[in-house]
Amino acid sequence: MANKVQDFKELISQPYPRKIANKLDESVVFNFSKGIPAFEDAKRFVLHVSDKIKPFLYLKSLDLQGLGFICIDPFLVKKDYCIDIPAKDQAELGLEDPGMAFVLSLVTVEKNPRETTANLLAPIIINMDNLEGRQVILSDDRLSVRYNIWKGLEKFSGQNT
Amino acid sequence: MLILTRKSDESIIIGNNIKVKVLKVQGNQVHLGIDAPRDFSIFREEIFEQIRAENANAVQNDIEPAKLAELENCLTGLKNLLFSEDEEQEPETGKKD
Numbered sequence: 001m002a003n004k005v006q007d008f009k010e011l012i013s014q015p016y017p018r019k020i021a022n023k024l025d026e027s028v029v030f031n032f033s034k035g036i037p038a039f040e041d042a043k044r045f046v047l048h049v050s051d052k053i054k055p056f057l058y059l060k061s062l063d064l065q066g067l068g069f070i071c072i073d074p075f076l077v078k079k080d081y082c083i084d085i086p087a088k089d090q091a092e093l094g095l096e097d098p099g100m101a102f103v104l105s106l107v108t109v110e111k112n113p114r115e116t117t118a119n120l121l122a123p124i125i126i127n128m129d130n131l132e133g134r135q136v137i138l139s140d141d142r143l144s145v146r147y148n149i150w151k152g153l154e155k156f157s158g159q160n161t
Numbered sequence: 162m163l164i165l166t167r168k169s170d171e172s173i174i175i176g177n178n179i180k181v182k183v184l185k186v187q188g189n190q191v192h193l194g195i196d197a198p199r200d201f202s203i204f205r206e207e208i209f210e211q212i213r214a215e216n217a218n219a220v221q222n223d224i225e226p227a228k229l230a231e232l233e234n235c236l237t238g239l240k241n242l243l244f245s246e247d248e249e250q251e252p253e254t255g256k257k258d
Contacts (some may be wrong), residue, residue: 036216037209037212037213037216038212038213038214038216038217039216058221066222067220067222068220068221068222069216069219069220069221070219070221086199086202087199087200088199088200088201088202089202091200106215106216106219107219108215108218108219109219109221119212119215119216119219121208121212122212122215135212135216137202137204137208137209137212139204145211145212145215146215
């Protein structure tokens with residue numbers, strides 16, 4: 001089990017791929033042409049990246065004052081996470097290279113950290129080639145909008161593979 | 162808004178390439194078969210509502226530099242909790258040797 005925790009630590013300490021990392025800067029503005037559900041007017045976002053909060057990031061709206069979200073890479077919280085981006089969303093993002101898809105889950109931070117959840121059903125996908133982003137709704141009934149990160153990590157570190 | 166009546170096995174056509182067929186009516190449940198091009202998104206309405214609600218839940222209000230530090234503490238706390246709890250179990254497995 002100790003080794004698995006070590007594996008996870010190594011995983012979160014890994015740098016982002018260079019072509020994505022190059023654009024992880026607060027001066028880079030992402031365009032969400034349709035906003036996101038419930039905040040349709042929020043069309044421009046920036047990402048705050050900080051070593052202190054890594055692996056979490058902060059996605060901040062430039063249009064709606066005060067609007068921002070904590071995010072995390074969903075592949076970190078659920079080892080067997082898998083997404084099939086619907087053709088419509090892929091076309092609207094202009095996504096041609098899967099390697100340029102930056103996938104994030106919005107995190108609902110609860111007072112009790114053990115209850116903190118991530119939205120795995122509707123990830124944010126950003127095409128790092130053209131900086132277009134949107135919230136994509138996956139058609140996988142097994143994925144939850146409130147996936148418990150704590151339980152996920154327990155499973156992660158308890159894997160007997 | 163169009164309102165019409167259909168029986169089992171009857172369909173409606175929307176535009177020229179979307180077909181919605183009533184497969185079965187059972188009490189207050191209706192089974193629908195939907196035939197649409199791949200580039201149309203089709204969801205149960207409550208899924209969409211669930212996502213809207215969760216987005217609203219997830220909002221972290223205006224994070225000023227001072228508040229960001231607070232949040233950093235919170236998330237660092239979360240990370241520490243997650244890892245330290247896991248690590249506490251290490252000695253147990255070690256002692257078995």
